[in-house]
Amino acid sequence: MMENGNEPRIDVRSVVEAVSANDAVDAPLYEVESMCMRCGENGTTRFLLTLIPHFRKVLLSAFDCPHCGERNNEVQFAGEIQPRGCCYHMEVPAGDHKMFSRQVVKSESASIKIPELDFEIPPEAQRGSLSTVEGILVRAADELEALQEERRKVDPKTAEAIDQFLTKLRACATAETSFTFILDDPAGNSFIENPYAPSPDPTLTIKFYERTPEQQAALGYLSAPSQAEQANEGTSSVETTLPHGSIGATAGHRAIAQSNSTEIAENLFRYTAPEEVMTFPSTCGACTKRCETRMFVTKIPYFQEVIVMASTCDECGYRNSELKPGGSIPEKGKRITLSVRNVSDLSRDVIKSDTAGVKIPELDLELASGTLGGIVTTVEGLVMKISESLERVHGFTFGDSLGESKKNKWIEFRSRLTKLLSLEEPWTLILDDGLANSFIAPVTDDIKDDDQLTFEEYQRSWEQNDELGLNDIDTSSADAAYVSIDTAKA
Structure with missing residues (x-):
């Protein structure tokens, strides 16, 4: 499809139809003719709208040039921007090659950091991609090394410094040294596979955060006025x-x-x-x-x-x-334990703050604070939201590369999670909130008479206070002002 003999004309209607398809599983593969950025000849770009099971709808595009062999692929998200950003911290130990095969979804708004190398891949450096930890590191090293010969002719010192850095980066990519892999996405559309799902991964930490005004503007949320x-x-x-x-x-x-x-x-x-x-x-x-x-x-x-x-x-x-x-920050955290035994327990009102974690010991299930955000629901509604969240977050649960044993494990877990609502046997719901802002309603007039519900206060650790930002709060000026007011009144 050429226009004026030298510029490609993309069939926009086909692409729009692919993006707008309701059934992503049966969405057809669209092919368009487009210009190769390397040789200037025409190549073929293929588009496919697909749904990553339990994750999101994505648009895959792949370009292939038969003239010079140029090939590239890209992932774009066809769904909406998430309410909050997400940040994945993964500790990669030396010699553990299994960590490098974890699949990674990187959106076009995400950045990747390795603090040990003071290295960052900004959003504009690598576009949206579906890869692995090893693939991202190798691609970054290859792109840095691509123009080294030209740099040596123009700026030998810079080229030498990049050579030294590439040695360190490739050492990380080959598991010769340990490092921290950080994936930060303000749009909340990026993802790192957890092979231990639905159990927590000891090497992977997920945090959700509110976007800054600058991040909102970068995502196109703000209009023309500043x-x-x-x-x-x-x-x-x-x-x-x-x-x-x-x-x-x-x-x-x-x-x-x-x-x-x-x-x-x-x-x-x-x-x-x-x-x-x-x-x-x-x-x-x-x-x-x-x-x-x-x-x-x-x-x-x-x-x-x-x-x-x-x-x-x-x-x-x-x-x-x-x-x-509302009110002041409590001095202690609170752990709420509910023994769910009958149907009336499922209708108890639940307030889960965005700082509360959820545990169900019978399933060995533990959700970190911030996973579901702050919600007001019931016990039954909370279990349903947990199920929806797990299906959305663990995006590669039923991918083509998943082994039969892991697939059966996931099916069994979902079945056990559903059985909680049928009350075939009693189970326990635990809300652990460092700021004591969560609540489960009692079924008796006096909360002390509810023997199924217990509240336990505990002293927060330094790490919990640091995660909540309490260690950085300085109230000395306010305290001095109150003291001076009390002294004046006296």
């Missing part, structure tokens, strides 16, 4: 906008001043909590238009004060709600 301008707009709007429900409260205060009992009742009871529901302007995370966010502070019995926030966008219809803990 965030600073939007922040200034939001500040001025907050100053001139009355909180939602405060109209009724203001009228009630006026009625109290005028001693009009009829108007007091009419105005104050127009809203269930007239001064507690507030509305302030914000920016839609989907279309970047101005929208409204409502915030409500309430106290959950036997638990603590929480902040409920809900956002709605009239432009695109986006809706989002989340629950945040």
Whole structure:
């Protein structure tokens, strides 16, 4: 498909049809003629929309030039950007060649780091790819070595320094030395295989985080106005906008001043909590238009004060709600243990914060903090979310290269996880929250009478405080200010 005799014309409609296909399994293979960037002749690019089982829908593209032999492939994600970014830390010991065969999905927004070498592959250096740990390292070394002969002619010192670095990098790629492999993706669409799944991998740590404004902008989340301008707009709007429900409260205060009992009742009871529901302007995370966010502070019995926030966008219809803990940071962590014995236990309300880990000892299942984010659900809903999360995260569960024994292991685990909801035998649910912001509701009027539910407080370790960012908090200035205020009052 040529246009003007020298430029390729890609059949865009075919590519769009591939991306838009509902059934990725039966999606056809599309071929288009495109120009080779090495020799300038025409080669063939093949597109295939496929679904990596229990991971995500991806668009695979492969180019092949019959004239010069140039070949390359790329992975692009056809799904949505995840709510939070993800960061994988994997410790690779020397001599362990099995670690290098782990499959890695690297999106176009992900970066790869090896701290021991002070080495980083930025997102623009390697595009989205489906490879292994060894494949990524070898490719990086080959690309660095490609222009070494030209560098030696122009800048011998730089070429010599790169040669020394390549020796270290290839030592890592051949398992001669230990190193740390870090995969950081603000879009949350990257992945490193866990061969021990669904059990945790002792060498692999996964962290989920909120994106910074710069990362949001790089992913295309922000519109043309700068965030600073939007922040200034939001500040001025907050100053001139009355909180939602405060109209009724203001009228009630006026009625109290005028001693009009009829108007007091009419105005104050127009809203269930007239001064507690507030509305302030914000920016839609989907279309970047101005929208409204409502915030409500309430106290959950036997638990603590929480902040409920809900956002709605009239432009695109986006809706989002989340629950945040209120009050001060607890001095101790909390471990909640529930013995699930009957159907009523499955309907217990559960608040799982984004700092809580989940354990089910009967399945040898342990989810690190942040895996499911902060959710408000029931015991049954939590088990279902765990199942969905495992199927999404462990993307290569039923790939073509998976052995029959591992496949049977996964099928058996999913069957055991489903049986939890049938209550064929009692099981235990444990929420371990370093910030004590999680909760499981009792079924009795007095929480002390619920013998199936136990709460245990514990002292956080230095590592837990460091992971939560508590070791970096400096309150000396605030403490000094409070002391001076108390002294002045005295």
